Amino acid sequence: MSGDKSFEIKVGQLARVEGEGGVWVRVKNGKIDYVEVNIFEPPRFFEAFLRGRSYLEAPDITARICGICPLAYIFAACRAMEKILEINVPEEIQVLRKIAFYGEWIESHVLHFAFLHAPDFLGYHSALEMAKDYPNLVRNAIAVRDWGNRAIEIIGGRAIHPIGFRIGGLYRIIRKEELEPLSRNYEEIRRKGEELLEFVLNMDLPDIQYDMTLMSLKGRKEYPILEGLVANNLGWEFPEDSFEENITVEQKMYSNGLHYRLRNGKPYITGPIARFNLNYDLLAPEVRDVLEAAGYRAPLKNTYQSIVARAAENLHSIIEVGRLVEEYSEPQTPYVDARVRAGEAAAIVEAPRGMLYHRYRIDELGRIVYANIVPPTTQNYVAMEEDIFKVGDLIVKGPPETAQRIVEMTIRNYDPCISCSVHAIKLRIINE
Amino acid sequence: MSGNGGKLRLAVFKFSSCSGCQDELINLGEDLLSIIEKVEIAYFLEASSRIDPGPYDVALIEGSISTPHEMEVVKNIRRNSKIVIPIGTCAVHGGPQSLRNWMDQGDVVRQVYPRPEWINSLDKTTPISEHIKVDYQVSGCPVNRLQLLSVLKQVLVGRRPYHRLESLCQECKRRGNVCVMVSRGTPCLGPIMVEGCGALCPSYARGCYGCFGPMIDPKPEALARRFEEIGLPREEVILKLRNFSSWSEPLRRFLERYERG
Numbered sequence: 001m002s003g004d005k006s007f008e009i010k011v012g013q014l015a016r017v018e019g020e021g022g023v024w025v026r027v028k029n030g031k032i033d034y035v036e037v038n039i040f041e042p043p044r045f046f047e048a049f050l051r052g053r054s055y056l057e058a059p060d061i062t063a064r065i066c067g068i069c070p071l072a073y074i075f076a077a078c079r080a081m082e083k084i085l086e087i088n089v090p091e092e093i094q095v096l097r098k099i100a101f102y103g104e105w106i107e108s109h110v111l112h113f114a115f116l117h118a119p120d121f122l123g124y125h126s127a128l129e130m131a132k133d134y135p136n137l138v139r140n141a142i143a144v145r146d147w148g149n150r151a152i153e154i155i156g157g158r159a160i161h162p163i164g165f166r167i168g169g170l171y172r173i174i175r176k177e178e179l180e181p182l183s184r185n186y187e188e189i190r191r192k193g194e195e196l197l198e199f200v201l202n203m204d205l206p207d208i209q210y211d212m213t214l215m216s217l218k219g220r221k222e223y224p225i226l227e228g229l230v231a232n233n234l235g236w237e238f239p240e241d242s243f244e245e246n247i248t249v250e251q252k253m254y255s256n257g258l259h260y261r262l263r264n265g266k267p268y269i270t271g272p273i274a275r276f277n278l279n280y281d282l283l284a285p286e287v288r289d290v291l292e293a294a295g296y297r298a299p300l301k302n303t304y305q306s307i308v309a310r311a312a313e314n315l316h317s318i319i320e321v322g323r324l325v326e327e328y329s330e331p332q333t334p335y336v337d338a339r340v341r342a343g344e345a346a347a348i349v350e351a352p353r354g355m356l357y358h359r360y361r362i363d364e365l366g367r368i369v370y371a372n373i374v375p376p377t378t379q380n381y382v383a384m385e386e387d388i389f390k391v392g393d394l395i396v397k398g399p400p401e402t403a404q405r406i407v408e409m410t411i412r413n414y415d416p417c418i419s420c421s422v423h424a425i426k427l428r429i430i431n432e
Numbered sequence: 433m434s435g436n437g438g439k440l441r442l443a444v445f446k447f448s449s450c451s452g453c454q455d456e457l458i459n460l461g462e463d464l465l466s467i468i469e470k471v472e473i474a475y476f477l478e479a480s481s482r483i484d485p486g487p488y489d490v491a492l493i494e495g496s497i498s499t500p501h502e503m504e505v506v507k508n509i510r511r512n513s514k515i516v517i518p519i520g521t522c523a524v525h526g527g528p529q530s531l532r533n534w535m536d537q538g539d540v541v542r543q544v545y546p547r548p549e550w551i552n553s554l555d556k557t558t559p560i561s562e563h564i565k566v567d568y569q570v571s572g573c574p575v576n577r578l579q580l581l582s583v584l585k586q587v588l589v590g591r592r593p594y595h596r597l598e599s600l601c602q603e604c605k606r607r608g609n610v611c612v613m614v615s616r617g618t619p620c621l622g623p624i625m626v627e628g629c630g631a632l633c634p635s636y637a638r639g640c641y642g643c644f645g646p647m648i649d650p651k652p653e654a655l656a657r658r659f660e661e662i663g664l665p666r667e668e669v670i671l672k673l674r675n676f677s678s679w680s681e682p683l684r685r686f687l688e689r690y691e692r693g
Binding site: 014017046048049060066070111116119126127129131138145157159160164166170172419 | 630633676
């Protein structure tokens with residue numbers, strides 16, 4: 001019986017995640033005894049070599065931390081620098097930023113839920129193998145993803161590491177008619193987005209319930225993406241500038257990714273499931289209709305259902321892009337300039353995988369003297385390890401082959417972006 | 433190609449990088465589905481949990497080499513693959529993370545990790561070609577997916593691949609852009625950088641910042657002189673050239689000279 005089962009699960013290399021990591025789980029006498037999410041992706045030390053670079057370079061350099069969500073880095077850097085320089089970005093430019101950023105959510109979410117995560121639930125090694133049996137799912141996913149990428153390309157020049165965005169706005173004005181390719185097939189893409197969500201809602205997801213501490217930005221009138229207060233389901237609310245006072249950080253010997261918790265020691269989850277549960281009423285009503293027709297609504301009960309949040313946010317993003325494209329009117333100037341001065345500020349945006357925090361200090365010549373970047377995945381490492389304890393029964397009671405699959409699935413619930421996470425580093429100030 | 437009904441056995445590997453170049457491969461979307469008849473994806477950890485130990489016909493490699501472990505793995509890939517093609521600026525020139533090569537390494541690690549002694553990192557992060565023989569390279573940050581597709585198709589028919597390595601200026605002229613340096617005095621790395629991105633930055637009224645890496649036989653000293661003439665102080669000239677490809681042979685050699693004064 002499971003009562004005296006003792007074994008180990010070692011996943012040397014996690015597949016279908018971005019970056020290099022593994023998991024080690026030890027089961028002793030029928031209980032999970034030890035869990036280690038081991039990140040061996042080599043660190044790239046962005047915070048160190050940002051020092052001495054111009055404030056204007058922060059968006060383009062930090063974008064390279066992540067090839068899946070470069071815009072999140074670009075906008076976090078822009079917003080932090082704009083706060084230091086007291087630049088107010090006009091509404092028209094905010095609209096363009098949101099169109100592109102939602103495009104990134106679409107590209108990243110579809111990549112994960114359709115290509116990397118769905119194979120777990122449907123029993124395939126990859127989307128390419130899945131394509132033989134689910135051609136519509138894969139084709140719809142490709143079409144929706146291409147459309148999201150197109151939104152970034154039109155405004156930013158290319159989908160990965162776009163070049164069109166700068167502190168204060170954009171490098172050039174985007175003409176209203178340039179956005180036309182997005183409105184042209186909007187209806188078709190929206191329908192496909194709905195079908196993708198319905199497909200996910202019909203999947204057989206584990207129906208267990210456990211406590212989750214969730215933290216995300218909270219929108220006022222709109223679902224949060226570019227800004228908001230930080231909130232969690234313990235009732236905390238605080239501005240982005242006091243983020244570091246509300247969390248603690250620790251380095252583990254076995255991992256190149258640091259470990260973050262709330263200041264009271266509790267692990268927390270950031271990402272689609274947190275945004276979804278904390279901002280459900282702000283999702284487009286059409287999205288909630290589809291969810292509720294299938295019996296889903298907030299709060300989602302476990303991290304396996306994060307795939308629901310992702311597919312719902314994907315449809316929400318499509319609808320928002322459609323609306324914003326209609327709403328857009330061209331700005332007077334591509335960007336707002338400001339006199340350079342010394343200062344320090346922080347900004348949080350919602351990357352597809354959750355809250356992304358940037359803090360910078362610049363000198364009177366606009367040179368970066370200090371940078372701290374906290375990507376979403378690094379905030380989730382402790383929660384990932386905890387989750388494996390929470391689903392211990394599923395892991396222990398089944399045969400060993402299933403055990404490993406469940407462990408991997410549990411990690412993939414977080415859509416971990418390991419490449420980002422190893423830059424999740426608290427910069428210790430020395431020589432100062 | 434070996435076995436598998438003539439299918440080309442493709443492997444995709446990642447070292448120190450952002451995953452963006454692998455993502456460009458996924459971004460091929462329908463185009464990827466269309467070549468899948470002729471290609472078997474034998475190893476692509478980001479996209480598939482099917483792990484085929486090799487040997488492979490073609491290995492695409494993203495990322496630079498930053499740890500002793502990565503050094504070992506890349507040598508194994510060489511032994512296990514007929515054709516090795518580093519893709520992207522990290523794999524070809526060192527990438528953004530090679531900016532740390534210009535700094536004191538002990539300092540870098542100490543600045544970033546509370547327990548630097550637990551971090552196992554080489555002193556310098558370096559391109560794939562410093563560790564193994566490579567058969568072809570496609571640079572770019574990210575690599576241009578259409579260039580990548582074209583290279584793959586050439587390999588598929590057994591041809592030695594080719595893509596253009598002229599300066600970005602050529603591409604910029606073909607697009608009909610007004611030169612940002614001539615018309616507005618905006619410093620632009622176009623004259624020494626390789627084409628391939630579509631001359632994006634000048635098309636957006638900004639100067640090229642060099643993410644694709646140097647062209648064939650670049651002349652950084654001439655460009656640095658030009659930058660000085662349009663009023664850039666020396667330390668800014670250095671910052672412009674100390675970019676994502678500053679660890680490439682021609683830029684590194686020039687910068688070492690130029691910084692000495």
